[in-house]
Amino acid sequence: MPPKPEQPAPAAGSRPGPRRRDAAASRERLLMAAGELFGERGYDRTTARDIGERAGVDPSMIARYFGSKAELFIAVLRAESDTDTFADLFDDTRLAGLVERIDRQGPGPVTQVAVRPYADPAAQAAAAAELDRRIVAPLRDRFARTGDEPAALRAELLTAAFVGVALARRAGTLTHLSAATPDTLLPLLRHLLN
Template sequence: MTERADGRAAPRRRDAARSREQLVQAAMELFADRGYDRTTTREIGERAGVDPALIARYFGGKLQLYLAAVRAEQGDQPPADLLERDRLHWLLERFDRRGPGPSFSAAVLPGDNTEVQQAARSHLRERLVEPLRTRLESEGVERAQLRAELATAALAGVLMARSSGAFPELSAAGLEELEPLLHGFLEGLRG
């Protein structure tokens, strides 16, 4: 802080863009380190050096900040679709390390915050459904939207069931075994 002529500290100038950037960076670090559930908005604010109340002001809430952090981490380029082996491998590996993430949970499980669910569903459509729909349409596959949604739902179900332990064999399978099976299933959706 700088001093005014009367010797008192001048109020800090607010820089909303900088605060947003610091919150996204802090969120990326904490979510990667601790996961979504074990990270609090207070911790994010402390790491960013800003008032945690700004999370609600700038993003709408913790989930929306998480989605902003994911977008920042993944960049603005459209992602590859689920039929690309590298994309599927990256997703499986990421979810094995971090769990299915709140966007999957908020999108597929009933909740009382429709705004949060809409944001999560929009994120899933943008990052998973749309790239696959675009590919399937370009290949002339019938009902491309339905098939892209089915593939995304199957992936979400596998990830959630795997992390919950609901299916012991699925949970115990290594990625080297699971990945080709899942890829084969997704390939079969082409028709």
């Protein structure tokens, strides 16, 4: 069989041939970009176009890979929901981890839903369920075990207090709170939660 002739290199300025698509990589890039943007801007202020631009993927691929922006949001929440993110706020290690994470990344979609409901009912329900599963339920279970009633109300009250501190710290309006180091903040936060 005769050898194949070499293909000439494309001329300068000419368009390259079609690029091979990697569906798994595109899906992962969309998931990562959406997680970043939902954390930065919230669900309602993030558009499919924003997500596509950040991911370097055509925004129409959101519908192909996830079905809708709300379903992409739910996929982001599920991707984050490993057991390490569940937080009994009375566990010093987990409390410190949550404070450090919010200081580093800002309040994510699950934290934000406690104070700012989403316009999309599917996104609201998904974020609220994750907030309950990650923070409220461990507290509620702790209070129920110790007979501290009303367990559900106390769990939600402490969750609201923690989220309020985290959001206020991030906003920078309360200068002493924003400037406090975790070493200074954590004992005061523990005292507040008890």
